Amino acid sequence: MFEDYIPFFIQLAIASGLSLTLLKGGELLGPSRPNRIKIMPYESGMDPVGSARQRYSIKFYLVAMIFIVFDVEIVFLYPWAISFQDFLAAGVGLEVLGIVIVFIVILAIGLIYDIKKGGLEFD
Amino acid sequence: MGLPWYWTAIIAFAIINFLLISASVLVYAERKVSAAMQNRPGPNRVGPAGFLQPFADVAKLLLKENIVPAMANPFVHSLAPFLMVAIAMTAGALIPFARGVVIADTDMGVLVLLALTSITVYGVTLAGWSSNSKYSLLGGLRASAQMISYELSMGLAVLSVVLMSGTFNLVDIVEGQSGGMAVLGWNFFKNPIGALLFIVTAFAETNRTPFDLPEAEQELVGGYHTEYSGMKFGMFFLAEYVNFFVASFFIVTLFFGGFLVPFEPAMISIFPSLDGSILLGAMQIGTVLLKAGFFAYLFIWVRWTLPRFKYNQLMTLGWKYLLPIALVNVVVIAIIMTVMQYL
Amino acid sequence: MAGQILFFALAVTAIAAGVGVVWSRSPINSALWLILNLFCIAGLYLTLNAQFIAVIQILVYAGAIMVLFLFVIMLLNLSEMPSVTRFTIARLFGFFLVMGVLALLTYAVAAGLDVLPERIVPAAAAVSGSPSTLARSLFTEYALPFEIIGILLLAATVGAVIIAKRKPV
Numbered sequence: 001m002f003e004d005y006i007p008f009f010i011q012l013a014i015a016s017g018l019s020l021t022l023l024k025g026g027e028l029l030g031p032s033r034p035n036r037i038k039i040m041p042y043e044s045g046m047d048p049v050g051s052a053r054q055r056y057s058i059k060f061y062l063v064a065m066i067f068i069v070f071d072v073e074i075v076f077l078y079p080w081a082i083s084f085q086d087f088l089a090a091g092v093g094l095e096v097l098g099i100v101i102v103f104i105v106i107l108a109i110g111l112i113y114d115i116k117k118g119g120l121e122f123d
Numbered sequence: 124m125g126l127p128w129y130w131t132a133i134i135a136f137a138i139i140n141f142l143l144i145s146a147s148v149l150v151y152a153e154r155k156v157s158a159a160m161q162n163r164p165g166p167n168r169v170g171p172a173g174f175l176q177p178f179a180d181v182a183k184l185l186l187k188e189n190i191v192p193a194m195a196n197p198f199v200h201s202l203a204p205f206l207m208v209a210i211a212m213t214a215g216a217l218i219p220f221a222r223g224v225v226i227a228d229t230d231m232g233v234l235v236l237l238a239l240t241s242i243t244v245y246g247v248t249l250a251g252w253s254s255n256s257k258y259s260l261l262g263g264l265r266a267s268a269q270m271i272s273y274e275l276s277m278g279l280a281v282l283s284v285v286l287m288s289g290t291f292n293l294v295d296i297v298e299g300q301s302g303g304m305a306v307l308g309w310n311f312f313k314n315p316i317g318a319l320l321f322i323v324t325a326f327a328e329t330n331r332t333p334f335d336l337p338e339a340e341q342e343l344v345g346g347y348h349t350e351y352s353g354m355k356f357g358m359f360f361l362a363e364y365v366n367f368f369v370a371s372f373f374i375v376t377l378f379f380g381g382f383l384v385p386f387e388p389a390m391i392s393i394f395p396s397l398d399g400s401i402l403l404g405a406m407q408i409g410t411v412l413l414k415a416g417f418f419a420y421l422f423i424w425v426r427w428t429l430p431r432f433k434y435n436q437l438m439t440l441g442w443k444y445l446l447p448i449a450l451v452n453v454v455v456i457a458i459i460m461t462v463m464q465y466l
Numbered sequence: 467m468a469g470q471i472l473f474f475a476l477a478v479t480a481i482a483a484g485v486g487v488v489w490s491r492s493p494i495n496s497a498l499w500l501i502l503n504l505f506c507i508a509g510l511y512l513t514l515n516a517q518f519i520a521v522i523q524i525l526v527y528a529g530a531i532m533v534l535f536l537f538v539i540m541l542l543n544l545s546e547m548p549s550v551t552r553f554t555i556a557r558l559f560g561f562f563l564v565m566g567v568l569a570l571l572t573y574a575v576a577a578g579l580d581v582l583p584e585r586i587v588p589a590a591a592a593v594s595g596s597p598s599t600l601a602r603s604l605f606t607e608y609a610l611p612f613e614i615i616g617i618l619l620l621a622a623t624v625g626a627v628i629i630a631k632r633k634p635v
Contacts, residue, residue: 002469002512008216008227008235010128011135015212018139019205019358026354029185039193041256042349048256056260056541058630060268063438064534065626067271069619070446071530074278075522076615077453078234079601081285084457086598087605088464096605097461099612104450106616110623111446119627120442122435199494234521241529245501248536252494264540271533291597 062119073107135226138215146364147177149419153364156420157427184357192350196253203250204351204358210246211365214239218372219294221382221407232293233281236373240277240328244270246362247330247347254350262346265434266330272441273327273334276320279449283317283456284310284377297381305383316452318378320445322418325370327441329363332426334437371418372411379414382407472513480506493539497532504528516595 041048080100087096114120126134151166151174158165166173191197217236219225229235244267251263285291287310288299302308311318327334348359375381384390384406391398432440483506486499504527511520593599604612 002515002517004229005227005512005517006128007131007135008213008229010131011139011216011226012209012213014132014135014139015215016205016209018143018212019208022208022354022358022361023201023205026185026187026357027189030188030353032188034190036193038190041192041194041254042258043256056264058541060264061534061537061541062626062630063268063272064537065630066623067275068526068530068534069623069626070275071278071526073616073619074275074282075526076604076612077282078285078291078522079518079597079604081282081453082289082291083598083601084286084460085289087601088460092606093461093464097457099605099609100457101454102613103616104454106613106620107623108447108450110620111442113624114627115443117627117631119631120438122438196494199498202498229517231517231521234518234525238521238524238529241525241533244529244533245536248533248540252536252540260540264537267533267537271530274529 059122066114066119069110070107073103076103131226135216138218138226139212142212142215142365142368143361145368146361147181149364149368149423150177150180150360152420153423153426156423160427181357184354187353189353189355190350192255194255195350196255199249199253200350201355203246203253204355204362206249207243207246207362208358208365210239210243211362211369214369215365217293218369218411219297219376219381220411221404222294224382224404224408225294228292228294231291233285233291233296233377236293237274237278237281241271241274243328243366250351250359251347254347256350258349259347262349266347269330269334269437269441270328272438273324273445276441276445276449277324277328279446279453280317280320280324281377283314283449283453286453286456286460287313293376293381297376297383300380301383301388304385304389305380305387306385309378309380311378314378314452314456316448317456318374320449320452321377322374322421323445325367325374326422326425327437329366329370329422331363331367331422333429333432335426335431367422368415368419371415371422374418375411375414381414382411384410469513473510476506476509476513480510497535497539500535501528501532504532514595518595518597518600 043049077100080096084093084096087093154176155165155173166176169175169179191200214236216226217232217239219228227235247266247270248263251259251261251266254260284296288296290296290299296310300308300310303312326332348356351359384403387403391403397403480503483499483503487496487503490496490499504523508520508523508528511517511523
């Protein structure tokens with residue numbers, strides 16, 4: 001029911017208000033005297049070499065893609081987890097358990113494949 | 124809750140202030156505990172035993188200059204700390220403090236918690252990207268890759284609790300642990316592997332040692348908040364402490380009986396008038412604070428005891444150990460439930 | 467009444483955010499608009515009493531897929547797109563085509579307005595959209611499609627690794 005979530009949104013609004021107050025408070029109370037050296041990005045005291053906007057390793061992208069797959073898998077398991085006791089009570093627990101184990105095994109194969117292929121190596 | 128909205132707003136405001144004060148107490152506790160572990164006095168100048176040190180720190184941070192690096196995106200640079208604090212504080216709405224004392228008692232409680240955890244990654248990613256600094260970008264990338272990797276195991280640990288409780292509602296999950304005199308009924312005893320997985324992933328999600336690689340000083344300077352100063356840096360700092368305090372509450376709620384006072388059923392059978400009284404409510408709030416306080420102490424204790432992982436060790440642990448263990452744990456619990464049904 | 471105001475507020479914000487996604491020159495702004503859009507859609511699900519779908523929307527789209535988008539922006543460091551103002555016949559044609567589709571959709575929705583059975587969301591929607599109802603059909607009637615989803619996800623994992631780990635030629 002939507003009404004159940006109104007308190008949650010009230011908390012969200014107050015939390016955002018606090019966060020904004022801190023942000024703006026810091027900006028208003030503190031001095032602001034930027035100069036070229038001060039706003040230079042930190043690079044261990046040296047002048048920055050090149051741009052920070054460079055291309056980085058694809059490995060992080062691979063982690064994010066594999067993450068999406070497993071996140072979706074876990075999302076499919078939530079309805080099962082919440083009603084597994086009902087399935088057991090209705091006497092179809094074994095069938096449903098079999099279906100879910102097959103599903104998990106299929107995805108475990110994917111995980112093993114990723115590990116064997118070195119898709120998750122960070123050296 | 125059937126309360127009018129302004130009462131909800133007042134309670135929400137109180138809880139947010141409670142989290143703010145707790146964060147400053149935890150900052151002080153962390154400095155004192157680390158000092159004790161390293162045989163030094165720690166902060167002892169501001170106020171009695173240095174107790175006012177966190178307030179002095181806040182005043183200092185507020186009065187410091189807020190530096191936005193050249194070529195940075197100023198809007199996103201401010202958005203990132205804003206999101207961190209706002210999300211950390213919002214999670215407080217889901218904590219059941221006592222029977223009937225919870226702001227958002229929704230049927231999707233656990234999933235809302237996981238959704239909030241998953242959007243915390245934004246703050247880190249955006250902070251790393253917007254600063255236009257190599258250290259920030261690398262720190263942000265590492266932090267977000269770490270957080271999403273451990274989110275999976277956290278989701279599966281939560282799933283194992285949902286499997287046993289048959290509900291997403293956090294209050295119902297707490298009430299489901301009331302067997303065994305409200306101590307032996309804890310999910311920790313029924314599902315110890317899930318509890319350990321949740322605690323480990325909570326450390327990783329809040330970027331606390333041994334998972335504090337995003338801000339590994341020796342290699343990445345300050346990580347994703349290298350280029351933050353003044354109150355914006357303070358907001359990342361505040362969010363870290365609020366996050367691990369809130370995480371302690373959820374460890375307690377999911378696995379350690381939440382607000383249930385140990386031997387509560389026995390006490391009620393001896394003093395029937397206790398049931399539903401304000402005294403019992405106060406005892407429940409005291410219990411949950413004590414339990415959560417222990418886990419907050421654990422966060423500090425571990426930080427000053429364990430060294431930091433290497434990045435490849437961290438990813439190996441997350442993907443090759445925790446994720447398979449979490450999957451097997453869910454399957455084993457389901458099999459045990461089925462066997463018990465058919466016996 | 468309050469429900470309708472909420473619906474229109476969320477719908478208008480969602481559309482405005484959608485326009486923001488295509489209008490922004492910088493990819494990070496597009497991504498931020500898309501996040502706002504996803505949250506508005508989640509809000510719409512919530513007003514339809516589909517709380518499970520609303521939370522899943524945040525968990526999967528905002529929590530996982532948008533993180534991937536942000537990773538792409540960070541890893542490739544996409545800069546602002548150059549502004550294209552050149553006028554071509556193809557653009558003119560595209561404009562009229564899009565307007566035509568928009569008119570058709572508007573007509574279809576307007577014609578369907580009084581055919582719709584009920585404007586107010588029934589409380590029963592909360593039951594039919596609940597995770598246990600979903601589970602009942604997913605694990606009995608639709609068990610085979612469910613396993614096929616598993617194989618689809620497996621293919622996605624394998625594909626991701628093959629594309630990313632391809633040796634440079």
